[in-house]
Amino acid sequence: MGGGRFFHDCGVHAVADLIAxxxxxxxxxxxxxxxMMARPLDLILxxxxxxxxxxxxxxxx
Numbered sequence: 001m002g003g004g005r006f007f008h009d010c011g012v013h014a015v016a017d018l019i020a021x022x023x024x025x026x027x028x029x030x031x032x033x034x035x036m037m038a039r040p041l042d043l044i045l046x047x048x049x050x051x052x053x054x055x056x057x058x059x060x061x
Contacts, residue, residue, distance in 0.1 A: 018044075025051060 012018050026036040028051045
């Protein structure tokens with residue numbers, strides 16, 4: 001993972017950032033934060049990617 005660079009590229013610099021990201025995604029997807037926190041990291045990042053894509057498409061319209 002390149003010395004943590006993998007996480008830095010998506011804005012995660014500390015454990016607190018990862019927790020905040022999970023809570024933000026839970027709010028976006030309207031699910032319980034515990035469900036998001038229980039997901040593997042690759043699914044959290046996939047959820048982030050899709051949330052960003054959806055948000056961007058909403059801003060264009």
